[in-house]
Amino acid sequence: MSERVVPPAARRRRRPTKQGVVLSEELIVETALRLIEEHGADALSVRRLGRALGADPSSLYRYFRHTDDLMLAIADELIGRTMRTWRPTGDWVADLRDLGLRMHAGALAHPRAAVLSSYRVTGRAYEIQAVETILGVLRGAGFPDAEAVRVYHAFVDQALAFGALDGASAAMPRPAQEAEDDVWRATYARLPADTHPHIAATARHLVADMRRTSYPAALDLLLSAARARLVAD
Amino acid sequence: MSERVVPPAARRRRRPTKQGVVLSEELIVETALRLIEEHGADALSVRRLGRALGADPSSLYRYFRHTDDLMLAIADELIGRTMRTWRPTGDWVADLRDLGLRMHAGALAHPRAAVLSSYRVTGRAYEIQAVETILGVLRGAGFPDAEAVRVYHAFVDQALAFGALDGASAAMPRPAQEAEDDVWRATYARLPADTHPHIAATARHLVADMRRTSYPAALDLLLSAARARLVAD
DNA sequence: ACCTTATGACAACACCGTTGACCTGTTAAG
DNA sequence: CTTAACAGGTCAACGGTGTTGTCATAAGGT
Numbered sequence: 001m002s003e004r005v006v007p008p009a010a011r012r013r014r015r016p017t018k019q020g021v022v023l024s025e026e027l028i029v030e031t032a033l034r035l036i037e038e039h040g041a042d043a044l045s046v047r048r049l050g051r052a053l054g055a056d057p058s059s060l061y062r063y064f065r066h067t068d069d070l071m072l073a074i075a076d077e078l079i080g081r082t083m084r085t086w087r088p089t090g091d092w093v094a095d096l097r098d099l100g101l102r103m104h105a106g107a108l109a110h111p112r113a114a115v116l117s118s119y120r121v122t123g124r125a126y127e128i129q130a131v132e133t134i135l136g137v138l139r140g141a142g143f144p145d146a147e148a149v150r151v152y153h154a155f156v157d158q159a160l161a162f163g164a165l166d167g168a169s170a171a172m173p174r175p176a177q178e179a180e181d182d183v184w185r186a187t188y189a190r191l192p193a194d195t196h197p198h199i200a201a202t203a204r205h206l207v208a209d210m211r212r213t214s215y216p217a218a219l220d221l222l223l224s225a226a227r228a229r230l231v232a233d
Numbered sequence: 234m235s236e237r238v239v240p241p242a243a244r245r246r247r248r249p250t251k252q253g254v255v256l257s258e259e260l261i262v263e264t265a266l267r268l269i270e271e272h273g274a275d276a277l278s279v280r281r282l283g284r285a286l287g288a289d290p291s292s293l294y295r296y297f298r299h300t301d302d303l304m305l306a307i308a309d310e311l312i313g314r315t316m317r318t319w320r321p322t323g324d325w326v327a328d329l330r331d332l333g334l335r336m337h338a339g340a341l342a343h344p345r346a347a348v349l350s351s352y353r354v355t356g357r358a359y360e361i362q363a364v365e366t367i368l369g370v371l372r373g374a375g376f377p378d379a380e381a382v383r384v385y386h387a388f389v390d391q392a393l394a395f396g397a398l399d400g401a402s403a404a405m406p407r408p409a410q411e412a413e414d415d416v417w418r419a420t421y422a423r424l425p426a427d428t429h430p431h432i433a434a435t436a437r438h439l440v441a442d443m444r445r446t447s448y449p450a451a452l453d454l455l456l457s458a459a460r461a462r463l464v465a466d
Numbered sequence: 467a468c469c470t471t472a473t474g475a476c477a478a479c480a481c482c483g484t485t486g487a488c489c490t491g492t493t494a495a496g
Numbered sequence: 497c498t499t500a501a502c503a504g505g506t507c508a509a510c511g512g513t514g515t516t517g518t519c520a521t522a523a524g525g526t
Binding site for chain 1 (some may be wrong): 472474475
């Protein structure tokens with residue numbers, strides 16, 4: 001085995017698969033994303049990906065050292081897609097709000113990649129570009145360097161963390177999701193006011209609120225606190 | 234097979250395992266937690282848990298319908314442990330800050346359970362108690378019902394989401410963690426100022442800040458925004 | 467035309483969650 | 497006290513997973 005993975009630049013001798021496909025890092029990443037989009041995050045395994053590509057699973061290890069590596073490549077592609085369609089307006093709060101919602105939506109569609117990219121640094125091209133852009137927005141808004149980094153970090157992690165969780169929730173089978181709803185309606189909403197006064201008093205809101213993601217609310221809180229801190233200087 | 238899992242109340246005919254252990258839901262949950270604490274989250278599998286208990290893996294399916302079920306039981310036990318040692322002081326911001334940090338720490342120590350409990354409702358005893366308590370703190374602080382629920386939701390989800398992610402990060406093997414650090418030092422900190430001015434300007438802070446969790450910062454932002462909104466009424 | 471080697475294929479390994487069939491000790495009823 | 501029901505433990509198997517050591521071969525450089 002020794003060194004399985006060849007740096008992309010040195011790739012030359014492309015040879016078609018038994019089924020006639022010419023592999024490449026891009027093709028693998030794209031196929032992986034298509035697989036996730038069409039059949040859910042759980043449908044992504046090395047073996048299934050190989051099957052979808054028309055290649056032996058072990059061939060993929062010529063391009064990625066292990067699954068994590070592949071996930072990071074997917075994550076970077078997702079970052080790229082998110083940033084590609086984003087246009088800043090100059091209003092930093094509105095811009096970051098929009099970007100946060102986009103990141104969240106992207107992560108939500110690809111929870112497994114999101115979960116990885118949230119605690120891993122890809123160090124790849126699109127990630128670097130995103131870091132530079134967001135830091136630019138914050139420094140442009142007037143945040144001093146240390147504070148800009150702190151807000152950047154909290155902002156990004158919040159978007160990715162909520163994205164990963166809401167994605168996992170959305171990936172649950174339909175009946176399971178309805179069962180969750182039922183817990184709020186059947187268990188929580190029926191607790192007597194004398195033993196659980198606060199739940200009883202807010203039951204109506206709980207049932208309505210807990211079925212949605214709380215990310216937009218959390219994002220607004222974070223951004224408004226950051227703005228308040230900026231003004232306070 | 235038909236109905237494998239008997240409700241805990243009806244459990245009577247306990248019979249020791251071949252290796253002499255008498256199983257129970259509590260013993261299984263405790264052993265699972267011990268396993269995670271001692272050998273990391275990846276060490277928890279039905280088969281390993283069976284081995285650690287001195288029982289056939291399939292025995293566990295008499296107590297839990299599937300792994301998710303077990304995870305939810307673990308999650309509820311974690312909620313219980315977190316709440317058990319928490320004492321409110323009456324200062325709602327400080328109390329929620331303390332609670333948030335505790336939840337985060339608990340989730341961080343048990344990432345797999347955290348990831349599950351963050352998007353699932355257990356509906357079990359400890360969870361209900363926690364919901365009641367937190368809602369009580371917020372309503373006691375003066376939040377109107379709808380707002381209390383909104384803040385509750387954002388607060389809890391954020392604690393769990395960050396806990397899950399930071400837990401996953403902490404669960405990485407040591408060398409991999411150092412490799413992450415290196416990406417910031419070697420890749421980001423070396424980007425030239427003319428192509429990436431904002432990264433170059435903040436490189437020092439990035440290296441220092443990105444290796445820590447951003448949860449405390451995010452928590453403080455959330456709480457201060459909530460307080461501002463409360464005062465604004 | 468030859469040699470190197472990148473790259474695909476194959477078979478195997480060790481693990482995983484889950485289930486159906488079986489067996490046995492405990493318990494409750496007669 | 498006997499007996500019948502069945503909870504609950506065990507066993508073997510299924511189909512899945514990521515990963516790797518070995519081998520064959522076609523592409524490219526010389």
